[in-house]
Amino acid sequence: MAILSSLRRRSAAISVAAVAGAATVGVCLTVGSASAGTVSGSLYRDPSSAVVRWVAANPGDSRAAVIRDKIASQPQARWFANFNISTAQSEAAAYVGAANAAQQIPVLSVYQITNRDCGGASAGGAPDLNQYQTWVSNFARGLGSQTVLIILETDSLALLTCLNSSEINARNQAISTATRTIKAANPNAKVYLDAGHSTWNSAGETANRLRAAGVQYADGFFSNVSNYNSTSNEANFGRAVISALNGMGLTGKRQVIDTSRNGGASGDWCGDDNTDRRIGMYPTTNTGDNNIDAYLWVKPPGEADGCRYTAGSFQPDLAFSLANGAPNPPNTTPPTTTPPTTTPPTTTPPTTTPPTTTPPTTTPPTTTPPTTPPNTTPPAGDGCYASVAVNQWAGGFTANVTVTAGKSDINGWTVTIALPSGTSVTGTWNAQASGTSGNVQFTNLSYNGRILGRQSTTFGFQGTGTGPGVTATCVG
Known part of the structure; x- marks a missing residue:
């Protein structure tokens, strides 16, 4: 408009x-x-x-x-x-x-x-x-x-x-x-x-x-x-x-x-x-x-x-x-x-x-995004775990991932997420992605690798196709 x-x-x-x-x-x-x-x-x-x-x-x-x-x-x-x-x-x-x-x-x-x-x-x-x-x-x-x-x-x-x-x-x-x-x-x-x-x-x-x-x-x-x-x-x-x-x-x-x-x-x-x-x-x-x-x-x-x-x-x-x-x-x-x-x-x-530009003409997705329950299984002792929340629309999605340390501090983490066939990652923030399809690994950046015990950090990514389920593994 x-x-x-x-x-x-x-x-x-x-x-x-x-x-x-x-x-x-x-x-x-x-x-x-x-x-x-x-x-x-x-x-x-x-x-x-x-x-x-x-x-x-x-x-x-x-x-x-x-x-x-x-x-x-x-x-x-x-x-x-x-x-x-x-x-x-x-x-x-x-x-x-x-x-x-x-x-x-x-x-x-x-x-x-x-x-x-x-x-x-x-x-x-x-x-x-x-x-x-x-x-x-x-x-x-x-x-x-x-x-x-x-x-x-x-x-x-x-x-x-x-x-x-x-x-x-x-x-x-x-x-x-x-x-x-x-x-x-x-x-x-x-x-x-x-x-x-x-x-x-x-x-x-x-x-x-x-x-x-x-x-x-x-x-x-x-x-x-x-x-x-x-x-x-x-x-x-x-x-x-x-x-x-x-x-x-x-x-x-x-x-x-x-x-x-x-x-x-x-x-x-x-x-x-x-x-x-x-x-x-x-x-x-x-x-x-x-x-x-x-x-x-x-x-x-x-x-x-x-x-x-x-x-x-x-x-x-x-x-x-x-x-x-x-x-x-x-x-x-x-x-x-x-x-x-x-x-x-x-x-x-x-x-x-006063503004100098016109509002964008692109329209966000018009379908109601489903709610994907996060993976809330607590870590068994040390290490880390990841929970994933997905915002899905026709043809694409964004995912927010929360990485939580176990009872001890961790210095670096890698989260692996299995993407469905036909789905690919097109952008990532607060992490480095290895690969764009299949089993994609997301690794911490220099400023967010250290997580204190029982504390969390977040990263996210966007993609095309069907968003990931709740299957995510974390190694810290």
């Missing part, structure tokens, strides 16, 4: 400097006492967000009251966009722990996928998909056990123009694995995958991409982070996507919609120059719609798109323009909170930039 470039929205991640100082800020929280979706409760408001810190530092500014009452008072997503494996767990744990202490639900936006934004304004993230999975594993260990909402990789499925078929398959497998890693670490985590928005890819195309990326393991999908489309249009789009997923046998999936800047969508695409837009619906889990789990502010209002100001920087005139004239939030008796004096996080969300 061809999309006008002016309707395509992408994002750029920029770090902001810490702003010192503390002051009293009026807060008005939106509490979801009931919900039509699968989430209920109050969303967490970050006391060290850029807008809260600006209000605290500028109490005498003529714009401060409006920005405080209509933007700083509201819960917004915390973005995890700076790649650092060593701090992933502690950063997640600190944020989630603060939300748990407040008995509220945090929203975390993960923006770490390799080759994000196709190397454009948001270039960054993990250097490769193996390191991406390591980061996700560490991040997941910091999520605790209570409800958290995870916005997993904005634009990662809607924007695929720079990737070839092998790279698309590898990305799909990486997102699927990340979803399962997060859900395994915290079964109460709600994970949502990228659906772009209602004026990008069609609902059917979006459903195909979601399925290929493992939406069966997720709770649903998010939309409108990279655009300003009306909530009603996004909800209609979401219903169409859900209907398409239902037709594939993937039932029970729900949508979350970014409403942070969609209260008026006329005018130029760039939020830096547009004075017609307003903040949209205030964040809440009380949606009144069985298909929608929450209305969220994923993209923080007031952060620049990079046209007139530095991308990612908080600009009070932009925030004031969005908030001025917008309705007051519900629950207008504000509690008083004081922002902390500790250094705020340096991960900030992407900001929208």
